[in-house]
Amino acid sequence: MTEKHVNQIKSQLPPEETIDRMYRAYEGDIRVITKDNTGKEYRYTVIYNAADDTVKIERM
Numbered sequence: 082m083t084e085k086h087v088n089q090i091k092s093q094l095p096p097e098e099t100i101d102r103m104y105r106a107y108e109g110d111i112r113v114i115t116k117d118n119t120g121k122e123y124r125y126t127v128i129y130n131a132a133d134d135t136v137k138i139e140r141m
Contacts, residue, residue, distance in 0.1 A: 082111060082127075086136045090127065093138050098123060113138060 082103070090113055091100065098115040101122065106112045111127040125138040 082136075085134075086127075086129075089136050090125075090138055112141075 087100075087103075094100070094115060095117075097117045101114045101116045103111060103113050106126075111129075113125040113127060115123045115125065117123070124141040126141055128137045128139060129135075130137065
């Protein structure tokens, strides 16, 4: 993932959530773990679009 992709992920998150960590899952996709203001964790999977080199996140 490039800095461009990380910025795209950050722009798609709700305002109260921040990225806690990211990792490559066993299945091969990239996962993003976020935390909100209260400390609750949310999990997203990253969907890469090779046609225009962008990423989209989907809550799991």
